[in-house]
Amino acid sequence: MKNKTVGFAVCGSFCTFGKVLEQLQNLKSAGFEIIPIMSYNAYNTDTRFGTAISFIEKMENITGNQVISSLVDAEPIGPRKMLDLLIVAPCTGNTLAKLAAGIADTPVTLAVKSQLRNARPVLIGISTNDGLCAAAANIGTLLTRKNYYFIPYRQDDCINKPTSLVADFSLLLPCVNAALSEQQLQPILR
Ligand SMILES: Cc1cc2nc3c(=O)[nH]c(=O)nc-3n(C[C@H](O)[C@H](O)[C@H](O)COP(=O)(O)O)c2cc1C
Numbered sequence: 112m113k114n115k116t117v118g119f120a121v122c123g124s125f126c127t128f129g130k131v132l133e134q135l136q137n138l139k140s141a142g143f144e145i146i147p148i149m150s151y152n153a154y155n156t157d158t159r160f161g162t163a164i165s166f167i168e169k170m171e172n173i174t175g176n177q178v179i180s181s182l183v184d185a186e187p188i189g190p191r192k193m194l195d196l197l198i199v200a201p202c203t204g205n206t207l208a209k210l211a212a213g214i215a216d217t218p219v220t221l222a223v224k225s226q227l228r229n230a231r232p233v234l235i236g237i238s239t240n241d242g243l244c245a246a247a248a249n250i251g252t253l254l255t256r257k258n259y260y261f262i263p264y265r266q267d268d269c270i271n272k273p274t275s276l277v278a279d280f281s282l283l284l285p286c287v288n289a290a291l292s293e294q295q296l297q298p299i300l301r
Contacts, residue, residue, distance in 0.1 A: 116144040117287060118194040118226070120219040123152035124201035124238040125160040130280040131200065135173045137284055145174040146194065150206065150219045154180040185218040189225030196291055197226040200236025200262060200278060204246040207237065211249035227258055232290045236262040236283070242276025260290040265301045
């Protein structure tokens with residue numbers, strides 16, 4: 112979409128990083144300017160899903176912008192009105208809890224706080240094994256808060272991980288367009 116800038120904030124749900132890259136490419140092809148943002152844990156942790164540096168390089172190559180990875184770089188998002196929309200996907204149980212509690216001590220949570228300062232939209236894509244357990248209350252809290260939108264989500268493995276929830280990343284583009292028009296894509300539960 113012409114003239115729209117979205118922030119794409121990534122938290123430490125490392126198994127979803129492949130889907131993130133796919134969706135960054137989709138957004139780029141659709142014409143969005145994309146500012147990548149990462150939590151400290153996402154930015155600094157090598158896991159069995161890959162090294163941090165290789166993921167960072169891929170994000171920067173696709174978007175053409177440097178990853179925001181510090182509080183100092185995340186803070187201007189509000190004052191400079193940098194983003195039309197802020198996506199947080201994947202959003203971990205940890206970051207959901209912080210957002211619900213109003214804690215802003217990572218680049219991602221401060222980016223959200225900074226974005227909400229201007230009453231601008233935030234789109235959450237949850238990915239957490241405790242979505243129907245400890246994180247359930249936090250999802251409920253954010254569902255009722257102004258300017259938050261959700262990528263529709265589902266249980267991803269109800270037999271082996273009965274409390275796990277994950278957003279359907281393939282719906283990102285229609286969710287972005289809906290959230291930019293202050294609409295929640297429905298149905299939320301898939
Ligand atoms: C390999 C690996 C996979 C993980 N996957 C998830 C996940 O899918 N969802 C989640 O909520 N936390 C997951 N975690 C735990 C988070 O990374 C951890 O809670 C961290 O504190 C999140 O920090 P952040 O929310 O600031 O990114 C995972 C951790 C590791 C090492």
